[in-house]
Every structure is written in structure tokens, then in C-alpha cells.
Amino acid sequence: MNTTMTLPLTFRRARAAHTVRPRRLAPGFTLTEILIAIALIVIIVTVAVTNLNGVLDSGKVTAAQIFVTQSVDTPLLSYKMAMGHFPSTEQGLQALVVCPEGESAMSWKGPYLNTSDVPLDPWKNPYHYAYPSAHGQAPGKYDVWSTGPSGQEGASDNIGNWAPQQ
Numbered sequence: 001m002n003t004t005m006t007l008p009l010t011f012r013r014a015r016a017a018h019t020v021r022p023r024r025l026a027p028g029f030t031l032t033e034i035l036i037a038i039a040l041i042v043i044i045v046t047v048a049v050t051n052l053n054g055v056l057d058s059g060k061v062t063a064a065q066i067f068v069t070q071s072v073d074t075p076l077l078s079y080k081m082a083m084g085h086f087p088s089t090e091q092g093l094q095a096l097v098v099c100p101e102g103e104s105a106m107s108w109k110g111p112y113l114n115t116s117d118v119p120l121d122p123w124k125n126p127y128h129y130a131y132p133s134a135h136g137q138a139p140g141k142y143d144v145w146s147t148g149p150s151g152q153e154g155a156s157d158n159i160g161n162w163a164p165q166q
Helices: 010-019 031-071 073-083 092-096
Strands: 128-130 143-146
Touching: 010 092, 031 073, 031 143, 073 092
Parallel strands: none
Antiparallel strands: 128 143
């Protein structure tokens, strides 16, 4: 005789229905994980854009420095060779593009710039020119400068072709 006792079939089904089985997790990410990933991406993009702004600003300063110290030098020297003198402060850099009034059109061999107008600085302001130099350069030299990011004449961020004051 079999001494093991078996439970009735209906009781076994009822017990099986109340048994906690481990659920299989569906593959994918939870909403919390997705929100955390989006927040991290936003933080990284914000930092990158902020740093990129600084890089672009330093590039503008470099471009202005190159123009005032190198790019305009050859056209001004070419003008001097043709005319016998640098343009006056009143004539300005415009004398490199069109023959100044009162000058001999026969001597003027311009335009001396490759553009139809004098270029603007990286902040869309005109470059400034003075002859003779007012910044202690050697006699017979000129000043060319940008008013820099501030756009204010005489500000500490002006960019010129003269040596910085110590």
C-alpha cells in the first residue's frame, strides 16, 4: 500500500496559481534609464557648446591680429611704393581700394586689396588706420587696429599692430 498522500488535483492547481514565479524581464530600458541618459547628453552638449564659444572667440582675436600685423602690410607697402607715401589718416584704408581724392590717378596702381571694399574685423566693425603712428612705433610707421570684441575705441581689448605696453 502506498503511504504517500497525494493532493487532490483541484488543490494542486489552486496552489500553483498562487506561487510566485520569477518574471522574465523584457529586453530594453526603463523610463528612468532613458531620462538619465538624456540628462547626461544635455549636460555634455551644454559643456561642449560653452567651450566651443571660447574657441571661436580666440579664433576671432587671432584673425584680427593677423590682419593688423601681416595682411594689410603688403598692400600698404605697395601703395607707398606707387604713391611715395602711406595714405593719410583721413584717407584711411579706403585708399587701398579707390584712388584718394587729390592724389594722382596716374600714380595710383590699385586696388591694393583683393576685395572691393576694406574688410571688416571679425566683430563686423571697421579696422582703424592712422599715419603717422601714435603708438611709439618707428618714424614713418602707421597704426592699424581693431576695436576688438567690445567695439570700443581705446579699450583694453583693442588689437593693434604695435607692441603691447608692458
